[in-house]
Every structure is written in C-alpha cells, then in structure tokens.
Amino acid sequence: MRIVVIGAGILGASTAFHLARSGAAVVVVDHAHAGRATAAGAGIICPWVADAPEPDFYRLYAAGAAYYPTLLAALGEAETGYRHTGALCVSDSSDALDAIEALARRRAAAAPAAGEIRRLSPAEARRRFPPLRSDFAAVQITGGARVDGRRLAAALLRAAEAAGAECRPGLASLSLHPGGAPLVWLDGEALAADAVVVTAGAWAPALLRPLGLALAIAPQRGQIVHLHLPGAATGEWPVILPPGSHYLLAFDDSRVVVGATRETGAGFDHRLTAGGMAEVLAEALRVAPGLADATLAETRIGFRPIAADGLPMLGGAPGVPGLFIGNGLGPSGLTIGPYAGALLAALALGETPALPLDRFAPLRDVTPQRSAALR
Ligand code: FAD
Numbered sequence: 001m002r003i004v005v006i007g008a009g010i011l012g013a014s015t016a017f018h019l020a021r022s023g024a025a026v027v028v029v030d031h032a033h034a035g036r037a038t039a040a041g042a043g044i045i046c047p048w049v050a051d052a053p054e055p056d057f058y059r060l061y062a063a064g065a066a067y068y069p070t071l072l073a074a075l076g077e078a079e080t081g082y083r084h085t086g087a088l089c090v091s092d093s094s095d096a097l098d099a100i101e102a103l104a105r106r107r108a109a110a111a112p113a114a115g116e117i118r119r120l121s122p123a124e125a126r127r128r129f130p131p132l133r134s135d136f137a138a139v140q141i142t143g144g145a146r147v148d149g150r151r152l153a154a155a156l157l158r159a160a161e162a163a164g165a166e167c168r169p170g171l172a173s174l175s176l177h178p179g180g181a182p183l184v185w186l187d188g189e190a191l192a193a194d195a196v197v198v199t200a201g202a203w204a205p206a207l208l209r210p211l212g213l214a215l216a217i218a219p220q221r222g223q224i225v226h227l228h229l230p231g232a233a234t235g236e237w238p239v240i241l242p243p244g245s246h247y248l249l250a251f252d253d254s255r256v257v258v259g260a261t262r263e264t265g266a267g268f269d270h271r272l273t274a275g276g277m278a279e280v281l282a283e284a285l286r287v288a289p290g291l292a293d294a295t296l297a298e299t300r301i302g303f304r305p306i307a308a309d310g311l312p313m314l315g316g317a318p319g320v321p322g323l324f325i326g327n328g329l330g331p332s333g334l335t336i337g338p339y340a341g342a343l344l345a346a347l348a349l350g351e352t353p354a355l356p357l358d359r360f361a362p363l364r365d366v367t368p369q370r371s372a373a374l375r
Contacts, residue, residue, distance in 0.1 A: 001024045001025065001194045001195070001349065002024070002025040002026075002027075002192060002193050002194050003019055003024050003025070003026050003027075003193055003194065003195045003196070003197060003348055004026075004027045004028075004029065004172075004184045004191050004193040004195075004196050004197070005019070005026060005027070005028045005029070005196075005197045005199060006029050006030075006172045006174075006184065006196065006197070006198050006199065006200050006207065007029075007030060007198065007199040007200035007201055007203075007204070008028050008029075008030035008153065008157060008167070008199075009036050009037060009038035009039075009153060009199065009201050009333075009337070010038040010041075010149055010152065010153050010156075010329075010333055010334055010337035010338065010341075011199040011201075011326045011327075011329060011333065011337045011340055011341055011344070012028065012030065012197070012199035012200075012326070012341070013028075013038075013152075013153040013154075013156035013157045013160070013341070014071075014156050014337055014338045014339075014340070014341020014342065014345075015197050015199055015326065015341040015342075015344045015345050015348070016028045016156070016157065016160040016165050016341075017156040017157070017159050017160040017163075017165075017341065018341055018342045018344075018345035018346075019160075019165075019197075019345045019348065019349070020159075020160040020161075020163035020164055020165040021074070021159075021160075021163050022345065022349060024345075024348075024349065025164065026160060026164070026165035026166070027165070027166045027167075027168060027191055027193070028157065028160065028165055028166070028167045028168065029168050029169075029170060029172040029184070029186055029191075030167070030168075030169060030170075031169070031170060031171040031172075031203075032169070033201075033203060034270050034301075035202075035219075035221075035268065035270045035301055035302055035303045036201060036302065036303070037201055037202070037222075037302040037303055037304050037305060037329075037333060038149045038150065038153050038201075038302075038333070038334070038337075039149065039150050039300070039302065040149075040222060040224055040300040040301060040302025041149040041302060041333065041334045042146075042224060042247065042249055042257050042259050042260060042334075043081065043146045043147045043148055043149055043249065043257070043334050044087070044144075044146055044239050044241075044247060044249055044334075044335075045064075045065050045068065045144065045145040045146065045147060045334070045335045046065070046087040046141060046143075046144040046145070046239060046241065046335075047061035047062050047064065047065050047332070047335055048062065048065075048103075048104055048107040048108055048111060048114040048141055048143070049087070049089055049100055049103060049104050049107075049139075049141060049241065050332070054311065054359075056311075056356075056359040056360070057310075057311055057312070057359075058107075059355065060312065060336055060339075060340070060355060060360075061332055061335060061336055062107070062111050062113070062114075063339055063355060064332075064335045064336035064337070064338065064339040064340065065111075065113055065114075065143070065145070065335055066111065066112075066113040067338060067339035067342070068082065068113075068145065068147075068338065071338045071339075071342075074159075075155055075156070075159055078151075078155035078158070078159070079151055079155070080147055080148060080151045080152040080155050081146070081147050081148025081151050081152070081251060081252075082145060082146070082147040082148075082152070083145060083146060083235070083236075083252075084115075084142075084143070084144075084145045085144065085145060085146055085236060085237060085238045085239060085249075085250070086115070086128075086140055086141060086142045086143070086144045086238045086239070087140070087141045087144025087145075087238055087239035087240075087241055088120065088125055088128065088129065088138035088139070088140050088141075088238045088239070088240055088241065089104075089138060089139045089141070089241045089242075090125060090132065090136040090137070090138045090240055090241065090242050090287065091136060091137070091138075091242065091243055092135045092136055092137070094137065096243060097119070097137060097138070097139050100139045101117060101119060101139045104117045104139060104141055105117050108141070108143075111143075113143050114141055114142075114143040115141060115142030115143030115144075116140075116141075116142045116143075117139065117140070117141060117142075118139070118140040118142070119137070119138070119139060119140075120137060120138040120139070120140050121137055122134055122135055122136055122137050122138075124138070125137060125138035128140075128237065128238050129237050129238055129240055129248075129250075129288070130232075130290055131229075131256070131288035131289070131290025131291045132240065132287070132288050132290065133286075133287060133288065133289050133290075136242075136287070140238070144238065144239050145239075146239055146249045146250075146251070147334060148251065149334045152334075152338070156338075156341075168186060170186050170187055171186075172184050172185065172186050172191075172207070173185045173186075173207065173210070174196070174198075174207055174208065174210055174211055175210060175211075176211055176320070180319070180320060180321060181320070181321055181322045181323075182196045182211065182320055182322060182323045184196055193322070194322060195322045195323075195324065195348045196322060196323050196324070197324045197325075197326065197344055197345075197348050198323070198324070198325050198326070198327075199325075199326040199327070199341075199344070200327075201303065201305040201327065202217060202218070202219035202268070202303040202304070202305040202306075204217055204305065204325070204327050205217055208317075208325075211317075211320060211323075213317060213320070213363065214363075215313070215325065215327065215362065215363070216307055216308055216366040217305050217306065217307055217313070217327050217328055218264070218265075218305075218306060218307075218308075219266070219267060219268055219303035219304070219305065219306075220262055220263060220264050220266070220303065220304040220306045220330070220331075221261065221263040221266035221267075221269065221276075221301065221302075221303055221304075222259065222260040222261055222262060222263070222301070222302045222303075222304055222331075223259070223260060223261045223263075223272055223273065223276035223277065223280060223299065223300075223301055224257065224258070224259035224260040224261075224280065224299070224300050224301075224302070225257070225258050225259065225277070225280050225281060225284070225296065225298070225299050226255055226256075226257050226297045226298035226299070226300070227255065227256045227257075227258060227284075227291055227294035227295065227296065227297060228253075228254055228255055228256075228294060228295040228297040229254045229255075229256060229291070229294050229295075230254060230295065231254065232254045233254075234250035234251065234252065234253075234254050234255060234256060235250070235251070235252040237249075237250035237256070240287065240288065242283075242287045244283075245260075245262055245331075246258070246259065246260070246280070246283040246284070246287070247259060247260075248284060248287065248288055248291075255297065256288075256291060256294065258280055258281070258283075258284035258288075258291070259280055260280060261276045261279055261280060262304075262331070263276070264306070268303060270301055271301070272299050272301060277299070304329075304330050304331055304333070305327050305328055305329060305330065305333075306328060306330040306331075307327075307328040307330070307366050308366045308367065309366045309367060310328075310330060311328060311359065311360060312326075312327070312328040312329055312330075312336065312340065312360045313325055313326065313327040313328040313360055313361070313362035313364075314326050314327075314340055314343060314344060314347075314357045314360040314362070315347065315357050315360060315361050315362050316347065316362075317362060317363060318363060324344060324347055324348050325362040325363075326340060326341070326344045327362065328360075328362075342354070343355060343357060
C-alpha cells in the first residue's frame with residue numbers, strides 16, 4: 001500500500017514512522033514552514049493535572065503520555081531529549097494545591113504512568129528547582145516528563161526512512177481524481193497513492209480548501225523563551241506548572257524554557273512582540289525570581305493548530321475516500337502527537353485504531369466552547 005503523508009511535524013512524523021514500520025510504502029512531504037508548532041513546542045508531558053473536562057479528550061491525552069516508553073523503545077538509542085523529571089504544580093495557596101492534589105490522585109489511580117503524587121514543602125520544591133520563589137509549595141507528579149519536539153520528530157523521520165519511507169521537501173497541493181479520491185501534487189508531479197494523510201498543522205485548511213473541505217482549524221501563536229544558566233546542572237530539574245497557562249521546564253544543557261503566550265486571532269504573523277516577551281518573562285520571573293540573571297539564549301514562535309472546540313481532529317474525510325486528517329492538537333500535541341500518529345496510521349491502513357475516534361471526526365460541527373486542554 002502506498003501512502004503520502006503531508007506535513008512532518010510531530011503528528012506526521014509519527015504517522016509516517018508507524019506506517020513505514022507496518023510495511024507501507026510511505027512518502028512524506030514537508031515544507032518546514034516558519035512557525036511550525038513542533039519546532040517551538042515546550043515539551044511538557046503531564047496530562048494528569050490538566051484542565052481537561054471532556055472525558056474522550058482526557059483519555060487520548062493520558063494515553064499519549066502513557067505511550068512514550070513504548071515509542072522510545074521502538075526508536076532505540078535515538079536522542080529525543082525525553083526525561084522523566086517529574087512535574088511540580090506550585091502555588092502559595094494550600095487550598096489551590098489541595099484541589100490539584102485531589103485531581104492528580106484521582107487520575108493517577110487509573111493511570112500508572114502518572115507515578116506517585118506527593119506534597120512538597122517550599123524548601124523541598126526549591127531543592128528540586130533552585131530558582132523557584134521561596135513561598136511556593138508544590139504537588140509533585142513523579143510521572144511528569146519533558147521531551148524535545150524537534151529531536152523527537154527528526155528521530156521519527158529517520159526511523160521511518162530506515163524502514164523505507166521517502167522524505168521529500170516542498171509544498172504539496174491537493175486536487176481530486178475524477179473518482180473522488182485525493183491526488184497529491186509536488187513541484188508539478190502527481191504522487192500516486194492509495195491513501196493520503198494530511199497532518200499539515202495550522203496550514204491544513206488552505207491545503208484542503210481546493211477539495212471543498214472546510215477544516216475549522218486556526219493558528220494560535222505561541223511565543224516562548226529559552227534561557228541559559230551558565231554552569232547550572234539543569235538536566236534533572238522538574239517541569240514547573242504554576243496556576244494558569246504559563247510554565248517552566250529545563251533541558252540538559254543549562255537551559256530553562258519559559259512560556260508561552262496563547263494568542264488566538266494573531267493569524268500567521270511570525271513575529272516576536274514586545275507584549276508577548278514582556279508577558280512570558282514577567283510570569284517566569286514572578287514564579288522563579290532566581291532566573292533574573294539568566295542569559296536570554298533564544299526565542300521561538302509557533303502556531304498551535306487549534307479547533308474552536310479545543311478538541312483534536314483525527315479521522316477520515318467523509319466523501320473523499322482515502323483521505324485522512326490529523327490536526328487540532330493545540331497546546332497538547334507533543335504529548336498526544338506520537339500516539340495519535342499510531343492511531344492515524346492504523347486508520348489509513350484500514351485497521352481499527354486502539355482508541356475510538358468518533359468524537360474527533362475532523363469535519364464535525366465545531367462550535368466554540370471552553371478549551372478542552374490547558375497545556
Ligand atoms: P506542526 O508541528 O505545525 O507541523 C505541520 C507541518 O506541516 C509543518 O512542518 C508544515 O511545514 C507542514 N505543512 C503544512 N502545509 C504543508 C504543505 N502544503 N505541504 C507540505 N508541508 C506542509 N504540546 C505539548 O504536549 N506540551 C507542551 O509543552 C507544548 N508546548 C508548546 C509551546 C508552544 C509555544 C507551542 C507553539 C506549542 C506547544 N505544544 C505543546 C503543542 C505542540 O507543539 C503542537 O500541538 C504540535 O507540535 C502540533 O504538531 P503538528 O504536527 O500537528 O503541526
């Protein structure tokens with residue numbers, strides 16, 4: 001079976017990897033747009049304390065986190081930046097921490113991947129993340145982890161290529177065969193396929209429009225900052241989750257990542273803004289004043305692909321046989337994407353995915369409601 005995957009962010013890279021491993025002949029086309037979400041994503045994996053009221057969504061989110069060890073084992077020695085550092089939900093309000101602890105304990109009881117839930121004093125929290133302010137206590141979720149989205153997507157593509165996939169750079173377009181099936185075009189060449197998987201992130205609506213499909217996805221801009229703390233051994237530092245949507249996490253190279261803005265309506269405006277940087281840095285220093293002397297090492301901008309109802313889109317396109325769509329991973333795609341890629345691959349191969357995907361029909365009626373995910 002020959003399958004073309006359009007878009008090689010975390011979702012497309014994982015789909016291609018799972019398809020190639022199953023023996024399909026895979027072609028992956030990617031344009032590497034400035035602002036692709038996977039290249040900017042922070043990399044927090046901790047669904048068990050997220051504000052995720054929709055049960056189907058939470059099930060997918062938690063399954064995404066639980067899938068990581070299986071995926072990494074399949075990838076072998078690849079460097080992905082993944083580490084089980086644990087996560088600390090921090091606050092100066094013991095009432096707020098009580099509520100988080102209760103939620104985390106309830107969810108962890110049904111999710112071994114969440115690990116243990118512990119209460120930490122301010123001193124214990126600071127010992128694990130030294131720049132943290134001194135009056136913040138914490139709820140620790142030992143199963144929390146972080147990953148480098150760029151490295152993981154690259155590792156998945158390398159593994160897909162090793163299993164026979166072909167990666168082609170460029171901007172793909174779509175038309176319809178007379179029989180109604182999708183036809184992929186790249187640089188004037190038609191790419192023959194039995195199935196087409198569109199994992200084109202925030203750019204997917206433009207790609208699908210010529211087929212008469214209106215995908216209700218919009219870009220949500222995120223500005224994020226990487227700080228460097230010369231000499232600090234940050235590799236084991238936990239993810240820090242204060243109340244709200246901002247966060248801090250660390251990587252091995254004395255790097256602390258702080259983010260991020262959530263700018264709905266900013267469109268594809270690939271710019272850092274004064275207001276965005278001020279928001280991100282002010283919130284980071286409010287939570288971790290010990291970062292004030294860190295070096296500003298890097299800034300990134302990403303367009304989260306997000307549906308108006310906040311839910312993912314994973315499934316076939318009614319009326320277009322052989323077309324499958326994966327999208328809408330919003331602020332949670334580095335957690336969900338690797339697993340969702342396995343589900344999409346199963347669909348494209350005509351198999352039954354391991355999780356029912358009816359709730360995530362890509363062309364469902366999307367009415368705005370409370371966002372389904374926090375981080
Ligand atoms: P993308 O990564 O955007 O990839 C889409 C790809 O399709 C691009 O490479 C693009 O060039 C390509 N493409 C589009 N159109 C075409 C075409 N016509 N032809 C060829 N190629 C095309 N998630 C978490 O779980 N934890 C986090 O901590 C986290 N933090 C985040 C922080 C920020 C600032 C941002 C922006 C996101 C964060 N996310 C996080 C969310 C996560 O990064 C995204 O949900 C995820 O990366 C989306 O992946 P994707 O593959 O759907 O899209």
